[in-house]
Amino acid sequence: MSDVVAPRRSTRERRESAAVKENDAWVDARGGRATIEAVKRESRAVEIERRARKRLGIIDDRDEAWGAMGATPGRGWDAAREAWVQCDAPGCARWRRVPRCVGDALGRTGSGFTCADGRDGRFNSCARAQEATDREIDAILDESVRADEEAKAASKREVINERTRMAQKRKRMAFLEERHRKGEIDLREDGTYTVLVPKKVKNGERWIMIKRKRKKALQK
Numbered sequence: 001m002s003d004v005v006a007p008r009r010s011t012r013e014r015r016e017s018a019a020v021k022e023n024d025a026w027v028d029a030r031g032g033r034a035t036i037e038a039v040k041r042e043s044r045a046v047e048i049e050r051r052a053r054k055r056l057g058i059i060d061d062r063d064e065a066w067g068a069m070g071a072t073p074g075r076g077w078d079a080a081r082e083a084w085v086q087c088d089a090p091g092c093a094r095w096r097r098v099p100r101c102v103g104d105a106l107g108r109t110g111s112g113f114t115c116a117d118g119r120d121g122r123f124n125s126c127a128r129a130q131e132a133t134d135r136e137i138d139a140i141l142d143e144s145v146r147a148d149e150e151a152k153a154a155s156k157r158e159v160i161n162e163r164t165r166m167a168q169k170r171k172r173m174a175f176l177e178e179r180h181r182k183g184e185i186d187l188r189e190d191g192t193y194t195v196l197v198p199k200k201v202k203n204g205e206r207w208i209m210i211k212r213k214r215k216k217a218l219q220k
């Protein structure tokens with residue numbers, strides 16, 4: 001029966017530990033004990049998670065998700081759109097395929113599930129056979145976990161790249177604002193600017209510095 005135990009561990013525990021982690025951070029943020037860095041990290045983690053789910057095509061609306069579920073178990077990345085839950089009815093313990101949002105909700109609330117709760121008419125009774133063998137379900141769950149990891153990694157790269165570009169843009173704007181303040185350029189709202197000092201030598205910056213030094217020298 002070890003085959004039966006394995007999927008439950010990989011779905012329920014994985015999701016439960018994620019939920020607990022999220023809750024801790026929330027309490028920290030509300031209690032004001034979290035540092036700004038921790039809040040930033042948390043918001044980044046939430047953003048990565050949101051994008052990964054979108055990337056995997058996970059549908060959050062129950063009715064829509066049940067309607068979109070295929071006739072056969074999804075494999076590879078498609079496996080991440082589904083979850084397998086075990087029937088709690090005495091003597092059944094069969095595994096049933098449900099949309100990911102349904103599996104996630106069951107994992108979060110810890111509420112029970114029986115075959116009759118399913119919406120696939122072929123499998124919504126304890127009298128019906130399991131859709132796939134325990135071994136097949138284990139393999140599908142492995143693919144689902146792998147898809148989650150890949151989608152998360154891709155989303156993380158995307159978020160980091162975006163933030164790096166934003167930081168570079170901010171740095172460049174700060175540099176231009178400084179030049180504007182010094183009167184070297186006229187910086188406009190849209191980010192364009194006109195150089196106010198005529199470029200008499202190739203290296204404009206160097207020329208500006210020399211000119212300022214001279215000015216200072218005359219004032220003494």
Ligand SMILES: [Zn+2]
Pocket residue numbers: 087088089092093094114115116125126127
């Ligand atoms: Zn059942």
